[in-house]
Amino acid sequence: MSVRRLADDSVQPKSFAFTAKNLSWAKQTIKKYPKDKQVSAVIPVLWRAQEQHDGWVSRAAMEEVGRMLDMPFIRVYEIATFYTMFQLAPVGKKAHVQVCGTTPCMLRGSEDLMAVCKRKIAEQPHTLSEDGNFSWEEVECLGACVNAPMIQIFSDTYEDLSPEAMEELLDRIAKGQKIRPGPQVDRVMSAPEGGLTSLNSEVVPAKKTTPRKAVAKATKKAAPAKAAPAKKASVKAAPAKAAVAKKSGPERLAKPKGKADDLKLISGVGPKLEQTLNKLGFWHFAQIAKWTKKDIGIVDDELSFKGRIDRDDWVRQAKALAKGGEAEYIKVFGKKPR
Ligand code: FES
Missing domain, CATH: 1.10.10 (Arc Repressor Mutant, subunit A)
Incomplete structure (x- = not known):
């Protein structure tokens, strides 16, 4: 400080x-x-x-x-x-970036975020960028440690950042584009990345815990209404192959051709997301490398988050990995895949 x-x-x-x-x-x-x-x-x-x-x-x-x-x-x-919430000198007109440097954020890469600030804004904190639009500083915990590393810009926080996501965020602010505050990965608030990992089974309705006689009576009465949930359950339980076959758009495979690729090497894809991609029929870098704009839109919808694939440049990453593995990735991106 x-x-x-x-x-x-x-x-x-x-x-x-x-x-x-x-x-x-x-x-x-x-x-x-x-x-x-x-x-x-x-x-x-x-x-x-x-x-x-x-x-x-x-x-x-x-x-x-x-x-x-x-x-x-x-x-x-x-x-x-x-209070560090008060700025004592002029700050960037478009953004004053407060990077949390406290332990959880530091362990999750806040120093890399500060390196981006130094490169793109100014070497020293509390210094205006050349165009006067940006400034930055390191601050103590901002209370969003669960989504570390994170930053605050004026009244909004941007969480789960990687250096690449941070660069893109600053570029978009410079262009005057709107960015959705909060997590910048596929999670809702501080729920697990890629979807629920626990407590994800349906809640048992209270009536099912009533004595057996009452349940039997209720079941009889509610017989027609029960048909609908049964149908829903059968869709859920359909074999992966059938689900994959129904999807349109990008090429999908019911199972990998030989050994599946480690999709987690693509920055932005975690273990949970890899499982989801597999369920959707994507196992290999070569499949993702072929995605067109339209395909990206389709997969975006299926993964329930907009813009992530483009933002993290999955297709370019997959192309490099499909072409020459880690060595090609390093050649293209100047760093190891994560
Ligand atoms: S440690 Fe960064 S928000 Fe708490």
Whole structure:
């Protein structure tokens, strides 16, 4: 952690005033606190000032907040310099990237993410990129350790990042594209990557736990309705071969030709996802290498996540692996497959 001081006078604006809308919001917020405890509104009001002022709080803004809350300025400075959520100097207009460097994120590759920041933004943290659009810093745990490594940009977090995903994320922000916050791999929130791995059987309905007589009666009454779930179950239990045969689009195989390839060598494919790909009929790099745009769309839908295949460039990775294994991969990507 670096020492947190107010920015140099050369960048400090002479004054700060809330817009009418923000002023009304700040007054409403202050009113939520009891009369003698209104100084507690200092954090939300400072945060609003930061949002209004291009992502950082100037000394003038701190002093204005101090006046509104009748607080000595030094107390507002203390708060703003203590919490890393407050930026004390100008930050990138498009993104100020806060990279979590605490143990779980560090063990999962946050140093590689910082290396990307150094290369693409600026060698030193808290330094604006040449175009003024980006800046970065290392921060302590941001509370999303389960999806480490992660970063925060303004109010949003982006999780489960690899250096490649981080590069792409910065490129897309530079182009003004929208990125969905949260995990950047195929998981929902902090659920397991690639789908559930436990607690994934159906919940037994309460009526099935009632005494045998009651169950028999209920079963008799509900006979027609039961037909539908039975059909659903039979679809689920259909042999893999039949499921594979029904799929259209890219070439699929009911089973591998000889030994299946280790699809986990493709960056972005984990053990669970490999199993899913196998179930869908994909066993070999050569199959994935042949996917067209249309095929990618189809598989994207089947895997229930959009853009992942393109984002991680599975097809190019598969082409290299199909052509010459690890050696070809290193030649193309300059690093070992994971
Ligand atoms: S350690 Fe990075 S979010 Fe907690």
